[in-house]
Every structure is written in structure tokens, then in C-alpha cells.
Amino acid sequence: MSGLYSDQLLDELLCGTRSLAGEWGLSDQTEVSLLTISENMTCLAFDPLQNRQLILRVHRPGYHTRDEINSELLWINDLRQQGVVETPEPIKTLSGSLIASFTTGHETRDVVAFSFMSGKEPSADAELVNGFRQLGSISAKLHNHSQSWIRPINFVRKTWNFETMLGATPLWGDWRAAAGLTDTGRSTIEAACLIIRDKLDAYGMGENRFGLVHADLRLANLLIEGDRLGVIDFDDCGLSWFMYDFAAAISFIEEDPIIPDLQTAWIEGYRNNRPLSEADEAMFPTFITLRRILLTAWLASHSETPTAEELGSGFTDGTVKIAAQYLSSHQ
Numbered sequence: 001m002s003g004l005y006s007d008q009l010l011d012e013l014l015c016g017t018r019s020l021a022g023e024w025g026l027s028d029q030t031e032v033s034l035l036t037i038s039e040n041m042t043c044l045a046f047d048p049l050q051n052r053q054l055i056l057r058v059h060r061p062g063y064h065t066r067d068e069i070n071s072e073l074l075w076i077n078d079l080r081q082q083g084v085v086e087t088p089e090p091i092k093t094l095s096g097s098l099i100a101s102f103t104t105g106h107e108t109r110d111v112v113a114f115s116f117m118s119g120k121e122p123s124a125d126a127e128l129v130n131g132f133r134q135l136g137s138i139s140a141k142l143h144n145h146s147q148s149w150i151r152p153i154n155f156v157r158k159t160w161n162f163e164t165m166l167g168a169t170p171l172w173g174d175w176r177a178a179a180g181l182t183d184t185g186r187s188t189i190e191a192a193c194l195i196i197r198d199k200l201d202a203y204g205m206g207e208n209r210f211g212l213v214h215a216d217l218r219l220a221n222l223l224i225e226g227d228r229l230g231v232i233d234f235d236d237c238g239l240s241w242f243m244y245d246f247a248a249a250i251s252f253i254e255e256d257p258i259i260p261d262l263q264t265a266w267i268e269g270y271r272n273n274r275p276l277s278e279a280d281e282a283m284f285p286t287f288i289t290l291r292r293i294l295l296t297a298w299l300a301s302h303s304e305t306p307t308a309e310e311l312g313s314g315f316t317d318g319t320v321k322i323a324a325q326y327l328s329s330h331q
Contacts, residue, residue, distance in 0.1 A: 010041075012105070014032055016058075016104050017111060023094060024100075037305055040058055041060075042057050043058065055088065055114040055116055065156070066110060067156050071155045073098045074152055075212065076089075076090055079142070084141045085138055087230060088114035088232060089115040090114055091113040099111070099112055114232075119223030119225035131229060132249070132265040135229060135266060136246075136265065136267060136268060136270035136272075139214075139245045139246070141274075144274055146213065147208075158239075160239065161200075162290075165297075166293055166294065172301055173298065174297060174301075175189060175294070175296045175297035175300065178315075178316040179312055179313040180314075191323075196289060196326075209241055210239065211242060212237065212238070213239075214236075214248070215248055216233060216237075216251070218249060218250070219253070221233040243287050244287050246288075248291055249262075250291075255318055255322070263284060285330070289322055
């Protein structure tokens with residue numbers, strides 16, 4: 001692997017992660033293997049002596065502060081205690097901390113542990129429609145909790161609004177650096193961004209529309225087993241529009257013909273647990289286009305990840321197509 005996560009760095013990170021096994025009571029025989037690399041590095045730690053396994057997330061430096069990481073885990077704990085969603089439990093170290101760390105080179109890497117949740121990622125097929133009805137219900141419950149929960153002192157998470165997504169201070173980088181972007185494509189996306197900004201300004205950030213959300217309920221962060229739909233990876237949770245959660249849920253499959261059926265099912269499940277107005281529903285194309293452009297920015301700024309290497313410039317072309325379709329119906 002090239003880029004930020006070179007093979008040498010991966011070896012160093014796996015070694016550093018393995019050195020922390022004892023923090024969670026795992027033996028020195030614990031095996032640590034790489035699962036995924038995205039914003040962070042996720043590993044499976046398996047202790048053969050105890051027949052115990054944990055999921056370890058190694059945080060990318062310079063993205064989340066320790067306070068932000070701790071705040072995410074506090075929200076997860078309350079969601080679990082209230083029975084809002086089935087999600088892995090954050091595991092404290094033997095000293096009672098939710099976060100451990102190791103140093104490699106000149107960088108400190110924060111590491112958090114979660115209980116292992118079985119299941120498989122859902123596929124984008126006809127069976128996903130029922131899954132999205134369930135996901136809509138889960139999303140509504142998350143949003144209800146978000147509105148009623150009294151956040152702890154010093155709770156801090158990032159805000160996902162137009163400026164931090166596509167504006168002058170983008171958290172995930174500049175979409176203009178996307179692979180294969182042409183001048184025509186750039187003009188098309190820029191025109192779409194102007195309309196998106198105006199739509200969001202008009203929609204507003206009232207308490208029934210904007211709050212603490214998961215912000216990344218895509219298929220890779222869902223685990224199906226029987227009738228259970230588990231949710232993982234709250235790493236991007238923050239303050240944003242509630243309806244943005246649907247747009248995030250269809251990340252990377254926005255052009256699939258099944259999307260209208262998924263949207264109908266998600267809305268149905270949502271309305272069984274929380275009101276969703278016609279004004280909310282009318283914003284779906286805006287949030288879908290917003291999210292797609294944001295993903296394009298992420299791929300440009302994370303070119304070393306397997307996802308970026310796999311999708312390449314074809315994803316950029318798809319984003320331009322989606323932006324053009326959005327312009328055709330919103331000008």
C-alpha cells in the first residue's frame with residue numbers, strides 16, 4: 001500500500017496496537033490483524049488463551065481530539081443503556097479509561113476497543129428494502145434520543161454543515177482535487193454547491209431538523225444477523241441535519257436503481273417513530289447530492305485508502321452526473 005498508510009507504517013501500527021493488548025486484559029498471545037483502513041485503522045484482536053476477541057480502532061492523528069473521541073463513546077453508552085440501537089459496547093481498559101494510546105515515530109495514536117458484533121454487511125439487492133425500513137426506524141429513534149439527551153459537560157463533536165463539508169473550511173478536504181475532474185465537471189459541481197447552500201439556508205437548523213446524528217449509516221457500518229440490524233462506527237457522529245442520515249446511508253450506491261425503493265422504505269420506517277414532514281422529504285435530493293460531493297472530497301484527500309484506489313476517477317464522473325441531474329431539477 002502506498003500513501004499515508006505505507007506497508008512499513010502498517011507494520012508499526014499493528015505492532016503498537018498489539019503492545020496495548022494487556023490494557024484490556026488480553027494475554028501476550030493475542031493476535032492483532034488488520035480489518036479495514038478508512039479514516040482510521042480497524043483491527044481484530046483475538047486472544048486464543050481466553051478465546052476472546054475485541055475490535056480495536058486506531059485513530060488517525062490530527063482528526064479527532066481525545067475529548068471528541070470520549071464524547072462519541074459516551075453517546076454510544078447512553079444509546080445502549082436506553083436500548084435505542086444495537087451497537088458494540090465500548091470497552092474500558094483495566095485502569096478504567098475508554099482510550100489507550102501508543103507512540104510510533106513522533107506521533108501518538110489513540111486506540112479504543114469495542115466488543116465484537118457478529119453479522120454481515122447487507123448487499124444492495126431487493127432484500128435491502130426491508131433493511132432500510134428497519135434502518136429508518138432506527139434513525140428516527142437515534143434522532144429522538146438526540147433531541148432529548150442532556151449531553152455531558154465537555155461533550156464535543158464536529159459540526160457537519162455546508163461550510164465544514166463543502167465550504168471554505170472542509171473537514172474532509174477539497175472536492176476540486178478529485179481524480180479525473182475536468183473543467184466542465186468542476187463548473188457543474190460548483191453550480192450545484194451554490195444551490196445546495198441556498199436550499200440549506202432556507203431549510204434552516206431548527207431543533208427538529210438539526211442535531212446529533214450518526215452521519216455515516218452506510219452499508220459498511222451495518223451488520224445483519226437474522227432479524228437484527230446492528231449499527232457500528234460512530235466515528236463521524238456530530239451535529240448535522242437529521243435527514244442527512246439517509247443520504248449517508250446510500251453512500252457509494254447513489255446511482256443504483258434500487259434507491260427510490262430504499263428511500264420509500266426508510267421514510268416509512270422513520271415515520272413509524274418520528275414525524276417527517278413534506279419539507280423534510282423535499283430535501284432528500286439536496287442531502288444526497290451534498291453527501292456525494294463530500295465523499296468525492298474524502299476520496300481526494302484519502303487517496304491512499306483501498307476505497308479511493310478502487311473507485312478512482314469513475315466515482316468523480318458519477319458525482320458530476322449526479323450534480324448535473326440535481327441542477328436540472330433545482331434551477
